[in-house]
Amino acid sequence: MVMAVMMAFISCQENESIEAVKSHDLALFEDNAGNGDIIPGQYVVVFNESSFKFSVPKASSYNEKLNEVKQIANVYLKSVGISYELKQIYGETLKGFCAKLSDEDAQKLSNDKGIKYILPDRMYVMAKPVPQPPAESTPWGITRVGGGATYTGAHVAWIIDTGVDLDHPDLNVNASRGYDFINNDAFADDDNGHGSHCAGTVAAIDNSFGVVGVAAGATIIPVKVLNRRGSGAYSVIIAGVDFVAANAAPGDAVNMSLGGGVYEPIDLAVYNASQKGIFFALAAGNETDDANNHSPARVNGTYIWTISAMDSADKFAYFSNYGNPPVDFCAPGVSIYSTYKGGGYTTMSGTSMAAPHMCGILLVTNGNPKTSGYVLSDPDGKPDPIAHI
Structure with a gap:
């Protein structure tokens, strides 16, 4: 599915448990990663919105929404004593973030009722192209x-x-x-x-x-x-x-x-x-x-x-x-x-x-x-x- 027969992202089953991963150089990992491979020590976290006070109106700017989620993420993660590095913030389609976390801290978050999803971040890698018949001059x-x-x-x-x-x-x-x-x-x-x-x-x-x-x-x-x-x-x-x-x-x-x-x-x-x-x-x-x-x-x-x-x-x-x-x-x-x-x-x-x-x-x-x-x-x-x- 980037799908040409170019493409395919693979896996993460519904109810996937937190999996332990070893950390090493991310750039080297990305160069050699296969489709669906877990990115070491990186997780996508989606808040259960009913558990947090998101007060920025829907009509507010995108940056205002992102800033609110970022502030709440920072306060929340610090309050539960977790070391982290925020990589992405989501404020429009869902409230959440991607962060560098230890496996132990990720497991800790998975037990929190305030978290709707926490899943290992994964790599999407294009599949090899489908063999091509001769091209037409007009599509x-x-x-x-x-x-x-x-x-x-x-x-x-x-x-x-x-x-x-x-x-x-x-x-x-x-x-x-x-x-x-x-x-x-x-x-x-x-x-x-x-x-x-x-x-x-x-x-x-x-x-x-x-x-x-x-x-x-x-x-x-x-x-x-x-x-x-x-x-x-x-x-x-x-x-x-x-x-x-x-x-x-x-x-x-x-x-x-x-x-x-x-x-x-x-x-x-x-x-x-x-x-x-x-x-x-x-x-x-x-x-x-x-x-x-x-x-x-x-x-x-x-x-x-x-x-x-x-x-x-x-x-x-x-x-x-x-x-x-x-x-x-x-x-x-x-x-x-x-x-x-x-x-x-x-x-x-x-x-x-x-x-x-x-x-x-x-x-x-x-x-x-x-x-x-x-x-x-x-x-x-x-x-x-x-x-x-």
Whole structure:
């Protein structure tokens, strides 16, 4: 699920116990981490909001909300005698934080009724790309879903991914509204390529060269939560969702072509963000598995769409996850030609490529997608409707 068949985050079962980990150099760990590996000594903590006095009004600024959670976290952790280092703060979709903690202190927090969740932070690492058939000169998927017309609406697409090529001539990127959670700055450029590919499918400009997106020319806002290797901590992905929830408008569309094993804090963040009227297109995942076993693909909600993948013959992609619920629609995800880092173009396959088709459709239809037939050979026996404008 960053999913191309590029991607997969793995594991954290529901009721997961606190696991002991050995601490060592984090940079070395990140270079060699596998998908779903626990980050040594780092935990995602979600407060039980009824146990704490959160008084900042909902209409307050995002920074005010973050500052309140930070203050409460500091007071609380000091009051229970815990040594810590805060890494992330969450104030919009959930109230919580990510922190460096000893295993003993993490176990101590897990027994506190004021804590809703405490889970080891984990690494998300992209899966290897699916073998590619020859690229087409025109993206077949755009035609299949009825896209390609220049977008004239007022809403924007948020790409939570590896960043986006900020200078790509075929993309209309508003870099000033984005954020890079990997380097903690506003320069969310793409040094991997996956996010740029997703962005092109959503909204590449109709300008007589390159490719055209479903909602051609729509504004793209990049939120970088994965590094150049396509990996990143779950805690950082949650921070990206929290940021979008605080800054997006109702009717904006969000693409999340990433995910992995069940991880409740991510599910909660996505669901709560969607409750603000923000549309989410989620990749179902590339494990040939039931999407109910993967976060955030398993999340259901009025403004959430989980997308499986198909090929140009409307046949269900062999790698795609399945299951109704949570899968809502199927979209093109095999041999998808789109924009890439460095001003380039490339072909990729995966549910990572299917979800951006829906993201563009949600912009064009204001969250009212239609269908055009049903996918063939759906392994769950309940053929997904094919998404269309």
